[in-house]
Amino acid sequence: MSSTEDLDYPQIILQYSSGFLVSKVMFTACELGVFDLLLESGEPLSSDAIAVRLGTSTTGMERLLDACVGLKLLRVELTQEGALYRNTEISNIYLTKSSPKSQYHIMMYYSNTVYLCWHYLADAVREGRNQYERAFGISSKDPFGAMYRSEEEMLKFMAGQNSIWSICGRDVLAAFDLSPFSQIYDLGGGGGALAQECVSLYPNSTVTIYDLSEVVQMAKEQFVPPEEHRIAFHEGDFFNDSIPEAELYILSKILHDWDDDKCRQLLAKVYKACKPGGGVLLVESLLNEDKSGPLETQLYSMNMLVQTEGKERTATEYSKLLEAAGFGDVQVKRTGKLYDAVLGKK
Numbered sequence: 001m002s003s004t005e006d007l008d009y010p011q012i013i014l015q016y017s018s019g020f021l022v023s024k025v026m027f028t029a030c031e032l033g034v035f036d037l038l039l040e041s042g043e044p045l046s047s048d049a050i051a052v053r054l055g056t057s058t059t060g061m062e063r064l065l066d067a068c069v070g071l072k073l074l075r076v077e078l079t080q081e082g083a084l085y086r087n088t089e090i091s092n093i094y095l096t097k098s099s100p101k102s103q104y105h106i107m108m109y110y111s112n113t114v115y116l117c118w119h120y121l122a123d124a125v126r127e128g129r130n131q132y133e134r135a136f137g138i139s140s141k142d143p144f145g146a147m148y149r150s151e152e153e154m155l156k157f158m159a160g161q162n163s164i165w166s167i168c169g170r171d172v173l174a175a176f177d178l179s180p181f182s183q184i185y186d187l188g189g190g191g192g193a194l195a196q197e198c199v200s201l202y203p204n205s206t207v208t209i210y211d212l213s214e215v216v217q218m219a220k221e222q223f224v225p226p227e228e229h230r231i232a233f234h235e236g237d238f239f240n241d242s243i244p245e246a247e248l249y250i251l252s253k254i255l256h257d258w259d260d261d262k263c264r265q266l267l268a269k270v271y272k273a274c275k276p277g278g279g280v281l282l283v284e285s286l287l288n289e290d291k292s293g294p295l296e297t298q299l300y301s302m303n304m305l306v307q308t309e310g311k312e313r314t315a316t317e318y319s320k321l322l323e324a325a326g327f328g329d330v331q332v333k334r335t336g337k338l339y340d341a342v343l344g345k346k
Contacts, residue, residue, distance in 0.1 A: 025067045026095070027111035030104055032056060034068070035087055035095040044077060044084035094167075101167050105159035113156065117306040124306045131306050143257065143308045144212070154218055161253075162193035162223060168339050169197035172252070172283045175333035175341035178202055181248035181278065185210050187238050187270070188254045191223040192231060194283075198250070199230040207250075210234040210243070238266060243273040252283035253339070256300070257308040260321065267325035274346045280327060282342040286334065287314045296338060318342045 029035060032054050038045060045053075051061035065085050068074040073091045077084045087096075094103045117124075120131035132138055132146035140146060148154040173194070178184075182205050186195045189209035198207050209219060213235040224231055234244065239262070243249075249270050255263045270280055285297040291314065301312035313321075315332040319342065322330050327344030334340045 022071065023110070025064065025071060026073065027107050029064060029068050029073065030095055030107045031111065032064075034064070035073075035091045036097055038074075038085065038087045039092055039096045039098070044086040046082055046084055048082075050085065101163075103163050103167070105156065105163045106161075109156050109160035113153065114303065114307065118303075121302065121306055128305070130308055147307070148212075148214065151214075151218070154214065155222065158191035158215070158218060158223065162191040164338075165193035165197060165252075168335075168337055169194045170201060171335040171337045172281075172339050172341045173198055173201050175335055176281070176331065176343045178248065178281070179204070181205065183247045183275075184208070184250060185234070185244065185246040185248070186250045186252070187211075187243070187266075188251065190215060190219065192219050193223070194250065194252050195231050196224070196228065199228070203230075206230050206232065208232040208234050208244075208246070210236060210238060212237060238269070243269050245273050245275055247275050247278040249274065249278075249280045250283065251280065255282060255310070255318070255321070256284055256304055256312055257310040259309050259311075262309070263321050264324055267321060267327070271326040271346060276346060279343055279345040280322065282318055282322070282344075283339050284318065284342065285312055285338055286318070286332070286340040286342075287312050289314050289316060315340075315342065319344075 034050065034054070037050060037053060047062040047065050048058055050065065051058045054061070065074060065076075069076045069085070073088060073095065074085050075088055077086075093099050093101050095107070096102060097104045116135040117131045120134045123134060124131050130140045130143055132140040132143070136146065136149065138146050138149055147157055178198075179202050184198065184205055184207045186198070186207050187210050189195050189207075189211055192209050195207040195209050199205060207230065209216065209231065211219070216233045216235045220233065236242075251270075255266070258266070267280070274280065285300050287297050287301070288294070291298075297312050304310045304312060319330045319332070322342070322344035327346060329345040331343045332340070
């Protein structure tokens with residue numbers, strides 16, 4: 001194990017300070033369509049050819065491509081005709097729009113929305129509240145009203161969330177055996193990617209997506225195929241409207257949006273509606289008990305500060321919220337991926 005004397009702290013600090021440059025290179029290559037073009041071409045292309053076909057400057061494109069090579073997102077081959085670029089397998093799977101596991105939409109949401117809020121991170125830390133007002137000139141009192149400020153923004157957010165569940169959904173749904181629960185409500189289910197993973201993994205179940213009316217309409221129009229009869233919809237605001245009876249309620253990335261009081265309020269409503277013997281599945285990114293990590297979860301918690309009213313929590317903190325609402329036999333499963341699972345029973 002390295003001692004502290006072996007660490008090049010100036011180098012580490014420089015890498016941390018330039019970390020945003022890395023993400024912006026990847027976001028820009030996605031936005032301009034670099035990875036899509038190279039996939040569609042079926043053969044390596046020169047920087048000049050890529051620049052012409054994407055309508056960019058040749059000097060700017062060459063530098064972008066070389067940076068992507070450095071990030072292991074592209075490979076370069078030097079030939080007599082010059083440098084030729086092609087995608088790596090990672091880029092083909094995760095950065096092209098046509099891939100079933102594409103993360104393009106969440107990349108664009110981070111690039112065009114989240115980044116603007118993070119510009120005011122110091123203000124968020126000083127004030128302890130989200131930064132929609134400074135970033136977009138709209139009220140920060142209703143985080144989802146701000147997040148869904150236009151149909152375009154709603155579509156970006158929903159598509160981004162769907163892309164996450166395309167790679168993480170099965171892990172959290174398989175963390176516990178949910179086959180005994182045939183009647184499931186996905187509260188705040190958005191675009192329905194997790195619901196689709198659920199009915200695929202548990203074919204004898206039906207899932208009702210409970211979300212705001214405008215979200216439900218968008219899900220029906222854009223994301224959930226009409227022939228998927230195992231998925232139904234319920235329009236409503238789960239804080240202000242009633243929650244129907246079900247055997248299992250899924251709250252995926254819901255509680256981290258809200259403070260403890262609102263979480264207790266929502267979980268109490270869920271407990272009251274839940275059938276005896278039923279339960280609630282929380283899907284969240286869990287902090288270590290001493291909050292020393294994981295780094296991704298710590299950064300997500302900072303994002304909750306700039307975008308919502310909530311925070312990321314430890315397994316114990318979520319367990320206490322469930323127990324305060326009446327749920328018992330609380331179990332925690334860490335998936336080893338970005339999101340973990342917490343199950344409480346009634």
